[in-house]
Amino acid sequence: MPPIGLTAIQIRQGHPDFLDLPWNLPLAEWEGKCKRLVQVPRGLSRHEVLFVSYGKVIYALKELPPRVAKREYDVLRGLEDRELPAVVAVGLVRARTGVEGADVEGEESGILITRFLEGSLPYRTLFMNQGLERYRERLLDAMASLLVRLHLAGFYWGDCSLSNTLFRRDAGELQAYAVDAETSELHEKLSDGKRLHDLDIMEENVAGGLADLAAMVALPPSLDVFETGPNIRKRYERLWEEINKELPIAPQESYRIHERIRALNDLGFSVGEVDLVASGEGDHLRMRTIVTDRSYHRHQLHSLTGLEAEDRQATLLLNEIQELKATLTKELNRSIPLSTAAFRWLEDRFNPTAQKLQPVRDGTDMSELYCQVLEHKWFLSERAKKDVGLQPAIDDYLELRKRQKDPSIAVLLIGGPSSPTLPRPVPPISAADGKQEPAPAPEPRPVDSPSGGR
Structure with missing residues (x-):
């Protein structure tokens, strides 16, 4: 009954x-x-x-x-x-x-x-909990990236706001997730009118959300109530233009097709198709790439190791696998496949480390914990002016975690001007010559502990 x-x-x-x-x-x-x-x-x-x-x-x-x-x-x-x-x-x-x-x-x-999205945080938590200050500006990139991904897939949100978004930490960055879809629509392809209307709504809602929050806590100067929405929009427009731009390709420049695909892959996007059409400029063709999603590194990591990870986590783990591949190639004096390096990395590094981190996991994704250990290793190595190795970094990380009074709240483990840095995402390709623009200097970022919920 x-x-x-x-x-x-x-x-x-x-x-x-x-x-x-x-x-x-x-x-x-x-x-x-x-x-x-x-x-x-x-x-x-x-x-x-x-x-x-x-x-x-x-x-x-x-x-x-x-x-x-x-x-x-x-x-x-x-x-x-x-x-x-x-x-x-x-x-x-x-x-x-x-x-x-x-x-x-x-x-x-x-x-x-x-x-419930485990390990996620509402935007208010990012502003009202001590120890999460460094994530606040990353919120802008996370929101812009989320909107680009949704719009590429034909999703019209209709009510994009900070309150309708959850944020999950991703190897020092933030990954944004849509929560509310009451006013949303799914299309095969989103019209420019719908897309621009979504951005207008986002700007208005972000200003309203921050205004409400400013009445409760002091906002950092970098997050102005009325400038934050337009700032997210500018970041969105730069990324949207980079993904959707067309390049002229001369007959002898077929290599630029591969360069363009690699550049989009470096930004985390998978390329489904490449369209080459006559450009009206003599023998030149115009190249247009069809981007499918922003899961390139996640898919690659999963195919190599079977691990599930967020976008930036996957990028950092793949970087370590590539480094191990270079080391093994030098040791063996012969090139080895990336899949072989991935197997060695999984058996010799990730799985043993994951086993040692189980006592402090607290429901946190293991890929995130492993990335925190890597970041801690870089900090210790910077302080010691040499590579301290993975095992000492694990031991020191565990000791710091044990001294935390409340591991359910994200707090800084290490602070100060000598905090470690992580590589920033690959910069966009210049529309003029297809070359990479100079990358901005990395920002110092201390290691933090996982959150117990959103």
């Missing part, structure tokens, strides 16, 4: 049935009547949102009109099918709420169930 109040439920395989929840009550009345309720750091929402735990997995429940809940569920499934960064839709519930008892005559509501 279904629970009181429940009229329909649709749950994907691999998740609980949620039948033990008090569906006869509005979410606002669950406090004290549902033992599964948990509190996690959260952003603002115009609708009632609660979080429930089943074992180690946390789910978000959002109450909406039934038609809106169904529409958002479908859009989120579409984002998942296109492998875009967004929360995962788990289920959809219809329930009559408001009256306790067997004869339920209350109003029917829709409840969207999504899986």
Whole structure:
């Protein structure tokens, strides 16, 4: 017999049935009547949102009109099918709420169930928790990159804002995820009109969100209430132009095709097709690349090692595999395949390190922890003026983690002007000559501990 109040439920395989929840009550009345309720750091929402735990997995429940809940569920499934960064839709519930008892005559509501994005942070946490200062400006690049990825895939957000975005740390950077899709649409290709309208909405919403936050905490000078949205837009436009620009190719310049593909790969984008069409300039052709997603390094790492990682994590891990490949080539006096180096790296470095890091994992993604150890190793090596090696870095990292009073809150492990640096992303290719522009000087960034939730 279904629970009181429940009229329909649709749950994907691999998740609980949620039948033990008090569906006869509005979410606002669950406090004290549902033992599964948990509190996690959260952003603002115009609708009632609660979080429930089943074992180690946390789910978000959002109450909406039934038609809106169904529409958002479908859009989120579409984002998942296109492998875009967004929360995962788990289920959809219809329930009559408001009256306790067997004869339920209350109003029917829709409840969207999504899986909580582990290790993620709402933007307010980035501003209100000590130790997260260095991530605040990275929020701009994360937002711009997210919008580019979504628009390339034909996604019109319709309500892009800081509150509708979650941020997950990614080897010292931030990876942004879409959370709210009530007003969103999926298209085969997004028109320029829709795309520009989305950017207008983003600017307005970002200003509103920061204005609300400025009334609570002091914002850093670099994040002006009215300049931050336009700043995100400028970063978006630079990246969009770089991805979508066309290059003239002369008959003897076929090498530029490979250069262009490598440049986009270095930015993290996978290239699905290359179109070459007559340009009207004599023998010249115009080259247009079709970018599919920004998961190039993630796919490459997975194919080599089977590991799942975020974009920047994958880039750093691949860099270490490439370094090991160069070392082995020198030692053996012969070239070895990258797959061989990846196998050696997995067996000799990653897996043994992961085993030693288990006591401080606290639910954090292992790829992120490993990247933190690498960053700590670079700091120790800089301080010692020599390569200290991986094992001493692991030991020192674990000792620092043990001394943390509250590992569930992200705090700085190491600070000061001599903090380590990570390589910045490969700069865009100059439209004039196809050469790389000078990379900006890397910013000092201390190692931080993982977060216990968003």
